[in-house]
Amino acid sequence: MRAVQVTEFGGPEVLRPVELPDPEPGEGQVLIEVDRAGINYADTHQAENSYLASAKLPLVPGGEVVGRTPGGRRVVALLNGGGYAEKAVADEATVFAVPDGVDDVTALSFVVQGATAWLLLRKSVRLEPGESVVVHAAAGGVGTIAVQLAKAWGAGRVIATASSPEKRALALELGADVAVDSKAPDMTAALREANNGRRVDVVLDMTGGSVTDQSIAALAPFGRLAFYGMASRQPPKPVEPAILLGHSFTIAGMWLPHAFSLPGNVYGKALAELFELAIAGKIAVVAGGEYGLSEVRAAHEALRSRSTVGKLVLNPRRLPGV
Template sequence: MKAVRVTEFGPPEVLRVEEVADPVPSAGQVLVDVDVAGVGYGDVIVRSGRYPFPTPYVPGLEAGGTIRAVGPGADPALVGRRVVAATLGMTGGYASLALAEAANTFEVPADLPLEHAVAVFQAGAVAFGLVAAIDVRPGESVLVTAAAGRIGSLLVQRAKAAGAGLVVGAVGGAEKAGIVGEFGADVAVDHSAPDWVAQVRRATGGRGTDVTLDAIGGDIGARALEATAGGGRFGLYGFTSGTWVPLDAHQIGRRGITVVGALGIAFAKSAAEQRADAEAALKAAVAGELVPRIHDTFPLDQAAAAHAAVESRSTVGAVLLTP
């Protein structure tokens, strides 16, 4: 089969398509004929060498397609089902065939496009988990950074569904600021503007947001902390800038801000709870309550171009591969 392999960390060009042996499902596993694979920023972080990971490996922790075969102990009735799956060991999705634990597959409703299912089942589950972890309450104001990203765009929608009274989407660039309203953001701010924190404060009557969820970290994350109201809650869920938010203990203590490791809380849930979040995300997608945006779809042999697009932060929504 064809697969993208990484033998050394580096720029997108280290992603190379090779012919490799077909994987064989072991006990409790399934083999998926991959039609669509998700490309996340986490893939970029690992490929660039910013997260310890053994090489060589095949990237890709999300795959969608049809189950071709099952291993011992897995239900034979799964064969032929159209599913999305979290890949075995969080690798292997950038390939013609991928392995997954049977318990980590989710049947795709007939009226949901496979591309949408791949874009929403994991990212949407994270959005559900983050909103619950930070405890968004009806009427509260919420600031979401990277609001045009795959998770951010779903997080905006989920915050509104949880009853947020005002959602502010912070994005990089005027073009993205013009789009983020499509996801339900009441206010869009361009975090490249020097006065964007002041814009957030004006939108909230000078107070700042009750809740902030930051995926960027670094200087932008630090400014997002400034934009959080005294007594508010600041949730961490990423560091796309390359560094986590530099937390100022004096500022946090003086202003009475609660810092929440929101992503860690979401990932610390039991397997059953995380599965329930993914199922809820798929159900919300079917109902039109969680609508993923597909920025672009690349063929497998253009995986490097897909990574370059994600890494450039020029994308809005999800980027996918088609083996």
């Protein structure tokens, strides 16, 4: 089969299309003929071995696919790598049927990014009706869904940040009440201004660095910031417990795999609700572009430069330029 393989850690230049043997499913696993694979920002970290879970070489990146099982079932699945390929294997516990009326891009957008947005709002910050919500990187895969979920679940004011006028316009189209330039020199002041001079209740942050620092400074008493990524590759400053006590802030972290350790099939419930919202036309997934195996390097370059919007996908049968 054709696949993308990494044999040395690094940037987009280490992603190389190759021919590899077909994967063999083990006990409790499912073989999937891949129609499309998701391309996520986390994949750029995996390629350089800077992700939360350390990687081993050689590796085929890709943690999510949509396709068909040997029996013809259409499924979407989470993987422990191997998605950038014509075939992949997944544990049965992380394989989910795709309902009629849900297209490939929507299914892939929900299995990681949609579930992340759902968990951030439901579990990490426990959004309450009427609260203000800041969504950083609002034109990205998680951000576009988080904006819509926050509005659907009764947020009083949704404040989106994005790096270009086009991205900010997209966030407004998706339901944000106001959009802020993510390059604002004083993010604390910009967020308070966007919230009519008041401090904000909730921040969803995957940027890191000074954006996180200034977002924490913008929180209202009992405000919550959920940290789920570090796109800037710059860590925020440590937060002293006395700061949390003095301002009644809550800082949460969220890594999607931990959802599978929760009782009550929380991840499955999140995915089912997202599918229902999509079928009902209450959430629109933004397609960010489709790439072939030989074009994955360009996709990672675009992700790292933060020039993308919505959900990027890999079509392993797409020919260059088609």
